[in-house]
Amino acid sequence: MTAVRRHAGAKPRGGGGAAGKNAWLAADGSKRWGEKFFLLYTPFWLTLCLGVVVPFKLYESFTELEYLVLGLVSTMPAFLVPLFLVGKADSIRSLKDRYWVKANVWIMIFSYVGNYFWTHYFFTVLGASYTFPSWRMNNVPHTTFLLAHACFLFYHMASNMTLRRLRHSTAHLPQSIRWLFDAAWILAFSYFFAYLETLAIANFPYYEFVDRDVMYKVGSMFYAIYFVVSFPMFARIDEKAEKWDLGRVAVDALGAAMLVTIILDLWRIFLGPIVPIPVSGRCGQPGLAWFQEQNQSV
Numbered sequence: 001m002t003a004v005r006r007h008a009g010a011k012p013r014g015g016g017g018a019a020g021k022n023a024w025l026a027a028d029g030s031k032r033w034g035e036k037f038f039l040l041y042t043p044f045w046l047t048l049c050l051g052v053v054v055p056f057k058l059y060e061s062f063t064e065l066e067y068l069v070l071g072l073v074s075t076m077p078a079f080l081v082p083l084f085l086v087g088k089a090d091s092i093r094s095l096k097d098r099y100w101v102k103a104n105v106w107i108m109i110f111s112y113v114g115n116y117f118w119t120h121y122f123f124t125v126l127g128a129s130y131t132f133p134s135w136r137m138n139n140v141p142h143t144t145f146l147l148a149h150a151c152f153l154f155y156h157m158a159s160n161m162t163l164r165r166l167r168h169s170t171a172h173l174p175q176s177i178r179w180l181f182d183a184a185w186i187l188a189f190s191y192f193f194a195y196l197e198t199l200a201i202a203n204f205p206y207y208e209f210v211d212r213d214v215m216y217k218v219g220s221m222f223y224a225i226y227f228v229v230s231f232p233m234f235a236r237i238d239e240k241a242e243k244w245d246l247g248r249v250a251v252d253a254l255g256a257a258m259l260v261t262i263i264l265d266l267w268r269i270f271l272g273p274i275v276p277i278p279v280s281g282r283c284g285q286p287g288l289a290w291f292q293e294q295n296q297s298v
Helices: 002-009 017-021 029-053 064-075 077-084 099-124 142-169 175-200 212-234 246-270
Strands: 128-130 207-209 283-285 288-292
Touching: 029 064, 029 077, 029 099, 029 142, 064 077, 064 142, 077 099, 077 142, 099 128, 099 142, 099 212, 099 246, 142 175, 142 212, 175 212, 207 212, 212 246
Parallel strands: none
Antiparallel strands: 128 207, 283 288
């Protein structure tokens, strides 16, 4: 009888004990540590960019080099700090099996595709433009590739935890009702982050829009498409007992990116720009929004 009581009171192995007490946290110890780390790391780059550089207008003296350094300083801790500050669950895992590595790989692929390709939808559909000095690839500043990685890590960690909590609260409901709650939350949370980001950089004068008010309301809906797809897909990484390898992580991120690309292009074709787009910013070929009529720097 004593043995039965001892067995019943034992904590589950595999680093899942904390998750039983808190429905916000992942059952897997590595994922739980990774999500906490990325959330705690967020105030560092947010304060640097939106608490120092923008309000003090330090960007006015920035050249291409300073913008690049800002992006590197904001993003590299996500890769470097966990190498030295190792969580308990990660201490017994190889590097490739740690959640923070998988999360970085997924977000790196997704945000790279987003910057390289989807930024041109911002030019040709939303009427946006970057006017600060920067080294570019496919006419997209290198700095935005880097800062997008830090931003997307924060958004997806917040989504993971809130979606997990929601699913815990609705677990007793019929499956169709749970899906409705999931869909409504993902839509609302996606729009919230898209709108919040657009609003947060309003004081940075070198990210311009033809019509800022329309961008806030309608453009944020367009931007939210990124996260409507990515939030539920990213949340699946190591969420259950089966652990993902890096190959599956990469394929999943590419699949999410392809789905977003299809939806964005359907918007461009069937709904068109949300504002009048100058001729210089229009798409040069009807099927490829990222090919511009004018010669662009690569």
